[in-house]
Amino acid sequence: xxxxxxxxxxxxxxxxxxxxxxxxxxxxxxxxxxxxxxxxxxxxxxxxxxxxxxxxxxxxxxxxxxxxxxxxxxxxxxxxxxxxxxxxxxxxxxxxxxxxxxxxx
Amino acid sequence: xxxxxxxxxxxxxxxxxxxxxxxxxxxxxxxxxxxxxxxxxxxxxxxxxxxxxxxxxxxxxxxxxxxxxxxxxxxxxxxxxxxxxxxxxxxxxxxxxxxxxxxxxxxxxxxxxxxxxxxxxxxxxxxxxxxxxxxxxxxxxxxxxxxxxxxxxxxxxxxxxxxxxxxxxxxxxxxxxxxxxxxxxxxxxxxxxxxxxxxxxxxxxxxxxxxxxxxxxxxxxxxxxxxxxxxxxxxxxxxxxxxxxxxxxxxxxxxxxxxxxxxxxxxxxxxxxxxxxxxxxxxxxxxxxxxxxxxxxxxxxxxxxxxxxxxxxxxxxxxxxxxxxxxxxxxxxxxxxxxxxxxxxxxxxxxxxxxxxxxxxxxxxxxxxxxxxxxxxxxxxxxxxxxxxxxxxxxxxxxxxxxxxxxxxxxxxxxxxxxxxxxxxxxxxxxxxxxxxxxxxxxxxxxxxxxxxxxxxxxxxxxxxxxxxxxxx
Numbered sequence: 001x002x003x004x005x006x007x008x009x010x011x012x013x014x015x016x017x018x019x020x021x022x023x024x025x026x027x028x029x030x031x032x033x034x035x036x037x038x039x040x041x042x043x044x045x046x047x048x049x050x051x052x053x054x055x056x057x058x059x060x061x062x063x064x065x066x067x068x069x070x071x072x073x074x075x076x077x078x079x080x081x082x083x084x085x086x087x088x089x090x091x092x093x094x095x096x097x098x099x100x101x102x103x104x105x
Numbered sequence: 106x107x108x109x110x111x112x113x114x115x116x117x118x119x120x121x122x123x124x125x126x127x128x129x130x131x132x133x134x135x136x137x138x139x140x141x142x143x144x145x146x147x148x149x150x151x152x153x154x155x156x157x158x159x160x161x162x163x164x165x166x167x168x169x170x171x172x173x174x175x176x177x178x179x180x181x182x183x184x185x186x187x188x189x190x191x192x193x194x195x196x197x198x199x200x201x202x203x204x205x206x207x208x209x210x211x212x213x214x215x216x217x218x219x220x221x222x223x224x225x226x227x228x229x230x231x232x233x234x235x236x237x238x239x240x241x242x243x244x245x246x247x248x249x250x251x252x253x254x255x256x257x258x259x260x261x262x263x264x265x266x267x268x269x270x271x272x273x274x275x276x277x278x279x280x281x282x283x284x285x286x287x288x289x290x291x292x293x294x295x296x297x298x299x300x301x302x303x304x305x306x307x308x309x310x311x312x313x314x315x316x317x318x319x320x321x322x323x324x325x326x327x328x329x330x331x332x333x334x335x336x337x338x339x340x341x342x343x344x345x346x347x348x349x350x351x352x353x354x355x356x357x358x359x360x361x362x363x364x365x366x367x368x369x370x371x372x373x374x375x376x377x378x379x380x381x382x383x384x385x386x387x388x389x390x391x392x393x394x395x396x397x398x399x400x401x402x403x404x405x406x407x408x409x410x411x412x413x414x415x416x417x418x419x420x421x422x423x424x425x426x427x428x429x430x431x432x433x434x435x436x437x438x439x440x441x442x443x444x445x446x447x448x449x450x451x452x453x454x455x456x457x458x459x460x461x462x463x464x465x466x467x468x469x470x471x472x473x474x475x476x477x478x479x480x481x482x483x484x485x486x487x488x489x490x491x492x493x494x495x496x497x498x499x500x501x502x503x504x505x506x507x508x509x510x511x512x513x514x515x516x517x518x519x520x521x522x523x524x525x526x527x528x529x530x531x532x533x534x535x536x537x538x539x540x541x542x543x544x545x546x547x548x549x550x551x552x553x554x555x556x557x558x559x560x561x562x563x564x565x566x567x568x569x570x571x572x573x574x575x576x577x578x
Binding site: 034038045048063092101 | 231232235236239243244246247250253254255256257259260261262263264266267270271274275277278280281282284285288289290331334335
């Protein structure tokens with residue numbers, strides 16, 4: 001196994017995905033795209049867990065199970081978020097965050 | 106699974122049972138009787154709270170994934186009391202016409218978050234901790250967006266769900282690094298394998314940021330004021346008290362049981378974050394005009410005071426954090442209770458509306474005054490002792506500079522808390538809030554809070570009891 005792709009490559013991929021996700025979260029203006037950025041962050045976590053588990057601790061399955069649960073919880077989170085986004089669309093007739101700004105300093 | 110296992114996780118099972126009872130009542134009651142779900146929920150939850158105080162067998166089940174000790178049991182009882190007060194306070198708000206068909210949803214979602222918090226506090230494994238923290242935050246977003254015909258409520262909901270999703274992403278990224286270095290997710294095994302090395306520190310910083318989001322510590326506090334202002338008052342009070350208290354409890358447990366080896370690192374981090382949180386929370390609270398925003402920033406500053414108990418990692422620190430959480434629950438719920446009654450009856454939330462409140466509603470003004478005194482830390486009430494013990498805990502470890510900064514900040518805090526008292530008692534107002542009679546449930550909620558403020562301050566046996574149950578590193 002270890003003569004294949006080295007562990008570092010997976011970690012670099014995961015870190016890149018994580019920071020792309022954070023960047024997208026902070027710069028995108030569409031609520032759905034922000035939600036997609038969050039999914040990117042959570043999936044980078046999954047890659048990290050799976051790569052660590054496969055390469056460093058192949059005897060145990062902790063990381064695999066954790067990523068399964070992350071996927072399930074992310075789905076629940078997305079469901080609630082999309083429900084609220086639909087409500088926002090009905091209230092404001094837009095899902096652009098610049099226009100959803102009735103609360104501010 | 107034997108009967109023993111069930112009694113170990115009694116709090117969670119009872120809550121689940123209560124949840125199911127509410128669900129079934131919703132199915133089997135007719136349209137015109139829906140309002141009675143409120144009183145049923147309050148009674149059931151009161152029973153759950155009382156049963157929680159019965160002595161509990163300690164132990165760990167599910168292969169050490171779930172641990173129940175007397176400390177965790179005490180924390181859950183404190184959260185139960187707070188939630189019961191929130192239930193009582195939301196009684197009249199739920200009677201409104203637009204909420205009437207969704208009363209059970211409110212109670213079910215709140216109970217779900219409480220189950221999540223209980224699992225989070227009892228966790229012995231990071232997977233259990235993660236499930237608990239998500240179960241405690243996702244339904245809260247739905248609750249923040251509960252008043253679905255108001256723009257602000259929907260906006261508060263989306264702000265809460267997106268920032269909590271980002272924060273749990275950051276937290277998980279940190280966890281994955283800690284997993285990579287230690288090879289386990291059990292608290293005990295991670296604690297044994299943690300070393301002072303770069304990847305652990307990096308993972309810890311990510312983990313810390315995620316938790317700071319949940320506790321709304323500066324610089325991760327920006328969602329707090331918006332969500333509190335937009336959400337319904339009772340949901341905001343739940344968020345500011347129960348949710349924050351649970352986050353503080355689990356944070357201190359994880360710091361003490363999982364990361365005692367790298368204490369040198371996290372002490373410095375907490376030092377800086379505590380100073381920032383208290384100062385910035387106070388400075389922003391000074392310029393707020395809306396009562397809910399004002400209480401939001403005051404709760405950010407209070408979260409900073411919690412950190413004083415974290416630092417040093419001794420038994421006294423943990424005792425003071427639990428004691429302070431108890432005092433904070435009573436004081437903040439009293440303040441939110443008054444705001445909620447006034448918002449419910451008159452729809453006014455601005456601080457200027459409180460001018461001359463004493464002339465028209467003396468009872469509410471006195472309740473608010475006691476709450477403000479307790480939050481500010483004026484001697485006869487409990488808030489003073491809570492802050493005092495926190496300062497002692499930090500000073501015992503030699504953090505004199507930190508304690509000095511915190512004491513200076515209490516003076517700033519005193520100024521803005523007394524501004525509210527001054528508005529109610531001294532300021533004149535052409536159009537004060539009309540005199541009104543609050544309903545008996547709001548009175549009951551306020552009475553419990555005020556009794557709690559006074560009793561926890563005077564009865565030193567409460568502090569001694571918490572001290573016997575706490576542990577340090």
